[in-house]
Amino acid sequence: MQTGVKITAFAAALAATFGTAYGVGRGIDPVVTEAKPAGHDTHAEAPPAPEGDGDHEEHEPAGEGPQAPAGGLQISEGGYTLDLKTPRVEAGRPADLRFTVRDGTGRAVTSYRREHEKELHLIVASRDLVTYRHLHPARAADGTWSIPVELPRAGGYRVFADFTPAKKGAENLTLGADLAASGPYEPKSLPAPSATAETGGYEVELTGGLRPGEAGELELEVSRGGKPVTDLQPYLGAYGHLVALRSGDLAYLHVHPNGEPGDGRTEPGPGVSFTATAPSAGAYRLFLDFKHKGVVRTAAFTVHAGDAADGGGGRDEGVGSGSGSGSDSHGH
CATH class of the missing domain: 2.60.40.10 (Immunoglobulins)
Structure with missing residues (x-):
């Protein structure tokens, strides 16, 4: 940096x-x-x-x-x-x-x-x-x-x-x-690869990884205070939304969760799973939106597709929170 x-x-x-x-x-x-x-x-x-x-x-x-x-x-x-x-x-x-x-x-x-x-x-x-x-x-x-x-x-x-x-x-x-x-501008580096992210007192852990040209499973588990969150709320018809952007050209990959609320088999946490295919090898930034107690929050991760370090190691604490309702909420 x-x-x-x-x-x-x-x-x-x-x-x-x-x-x-x-x-x-x-x-x-x-x-x-x-x-x-x-x-x-x-x-x-x-x-x-x-x-x-x-x-x-x-x-x-x-x-x-x-x-x-x-x-x-x-x-x-x-x-x-x-x-x-x-x-x-x-x-x-x-x-x-x-x-x-x-x-x-x-x-x-x-x-x-x-x-x-x-x-x-x-x-x-x-x-x-x-x-x-x-x-x-x-x-x-x-x-x-x-x-x-x-x-x-x-x-x-x-x-x-x-x-x-x-x-x-x-x-x-x-x-x-x-x-x-x-305005005045200062460059930043892509955040380091991370398997965990913190946002507003919640911790999200990522397992699995992106594969270039091949479907891969991504599992994100939400916890708070060391305890699994088992009462996630539906947000935009799902328990989580995931967007992936490729570093460099910002190629966009919008993936959807496996299952949905009310289908008789999808639990409201702590895990939300996705199936995603990376368009190529390279670094990606993953953004997970989830809702709990009326608030929508975002957890972010850096991963590498086609790399043995997929989902690798450090903690990412660079994500804020936002309300899913109310006059101050413009994002969801």
Whole structure:
């Protein structure tokens, strides 16, 4: 990790173009907790990082078989385009993040299929994969989505829209666009591999690992004060949601748990299991959202797919918490 070195957010945006930028922050629901940002008096305006179909491409290592598909690498796919109307914000200042999904004719999409209790899931992640937010914006009648956000640290971010149009035969899509937060900027390193994470007094332990091009089992066990949590609450129709992002290009992998509440076989904790396939070998950041006693929290892990150190060893304490209900909750 580099310390004491500040560069402008303009440089950060340039670095993001090459997949090496870093941007961190603390959000309103659940996010990674970081130190408070520097004052606004030294902020510098930054142009947005470039967006487009060719900006981020999947990397297929030599000698590997067919790779699992990854989302979020393109701003347009399947005849739909993510139109991010807020390509830059000022770090430490509240802003209204606005966007529209457009079809092949350029018209805004106004009808979506509800999945996991929502029409659209919005993920905002920093380029260093330290900051993470799972948001649910509101849609206006004209198809414009919006939600308040505040990114307290400058740098490059990626915005992911996960949705399924209501049009017959339409498939689930994850479109991605770049977002720049202007201000004084200090790069951060990807957190070390970890098998445990702490968030708001809870400890989550990860077993299993990601496998490139092959389905693998991931088990996450939630405890509090050394005792297993056996009364997890349903959140978006499940006992847990897991998002995986690949370090470098931020390829997006949204996986779902095995089983669901009320199916007669899935227990409400302490374990939540997932089946996931990594699109390639490499480092990934896993974000688990779970709900207990009315509060949604996030536990984060760094793992390596195709590495003997999968799920490896240190403790990750970089995750905050957020409320699943109430006026201050914008993330779920």
